[in-house]
Amino acid sequence: MSRKVTIIGAGSVGSTITYTMAVNGLASEIVMIDVNTERALGEAMDIRQGTPFCSPIQIYAGTYEDAKDSDVVVITSGMPRKAGQSRIDLAQTNVDVIREIAPEIVKHAPDAIYILVSNPVDVLTYTFCKVSGLPENRIIGSGTILDTARLRSRLAEYLSISQKSIHAYVMGEHGDSSFVPWSTARVGSVEILDDKGGFNFTGRIKAKLNPEEIEQYIRTSGGKIIERKGATFYAIAISVCHIVDCLFGSSNRVMTVSSMLHGEYGIDDVCLSIPFIFGPQGICGNVLPAMTEQELEKLQHSADVLKGVIKQVNI
Known part of the structure; x- marks a missing residue:
């Protein structure tokens, strides 16, 4: 073919x-x-x-x-x-x-x-x-697909669990206003954190999970790599190839790529990352996980940041 x-x-x-x-x-x-x-x-x-x-x-x-x-x-x-x-x-x-x-x-x-x-x-x-x-x-x-990969990689290190068993996303801008909706993060089908910030499961946990530290790690990873080697290209290349593989596949996948929003979570006329469904025909839908009020505010803030930039550039 x-x-x-x-x-x-x-x-x-x-x-x-x-x-x-x-x-x-x-x-x-x-x-x-x-x-x-x-x-x-x-x-x-x-x-x-x-x-x-x-x-x-x-x-x-x-x-x-x-x-x-x-x-x-x-x-x-x-x-x-x-x-x-x-x-x-x-x-x-x-x-x-x-x-x-x-x-x-x-x-x-x-x-x-x-x-x-x-x-x-x-x-x-x-x-x-x-x-x-x-x-x-x-x-x-490509949106936050790389940020999401960094998140899952970091959680896998903390929890001694395969990245493929971790279902968590980075949403919003691919940048400083990105965030992790922790209420939607799962290991298998179980929420990673309980109501008090503790773990909902047992296992070979290497360290206490600090959500703020993990999000900071995700946001600063690109900058640290640039400081150390001058550019980032391996991880984003693998991520983009995964998108291409999905486009050439026979079924649709859910990933946090960037696409135009039309009212999702009350946000319109801006491109950012939420869990979109896409496959051989391109974007064909989305999955809208229920988020806390604070998480919804973070998503709206990310949209506002991007809209602010769009207003400042000549398109």
Whole structure:
């Protein structure tokens, strides 16, 4: 079965996504597009030369015209976040990049599902919804899928339980106003915390769980990685490839990706992450867990933060 993916942006994130797709056999054809054509050519060549040990796949550098008949387009273009810089500080620069890219790529791949990865991802997802002319269900921001992965990874360390048995989400903005609705967090089908903040189950618990410490860890992880190695790209690449795998799957999945809200939790006209249902046709619904009044306030605050940024940029 032919599965064509176009990656716009051949920097560390775009190249790592391409590499991860190749190793996992997620696509049969990948086009890499970048304003730096030599970089795209080099990255494509480097990855392609290892593909004899992978599932059959074509990987090459190209132009927007080569994106024709793409099933999925992943947009990673934009200025990267620097140490000490918030995602929101990047807003106008990368909004301008999206406004430039959107008409060119949509002209050649009008039927693709689009995944926005560049930061601030919620603002850029909103921008793409407004300027692309595409149905909103075919526009997905990577949102807090990486934050959620970080949350589950951290909880697994605390609780000595497989990450796959932990069902907890980070919701809201992919940024400083994100939060964990702890009332919805589960191990198996049981709430992680009881009414007093203790555990509702027994096991090989390594340390007392501190929700505030865990949320701080999630929010600061990206910045710490940037300080230590200059950029983040492995974890986001794996996360994006998981989204692509779901889009190419035969059934729908629930994940915290970013999409336009239309009244969910009383929030409208902004893109942020709640548990959305998506699959081969893109976004097709959502799951709205019951949250406490305080958690609902945090979600509304996150929406307000993003709306404040949207008002300040020229879309």
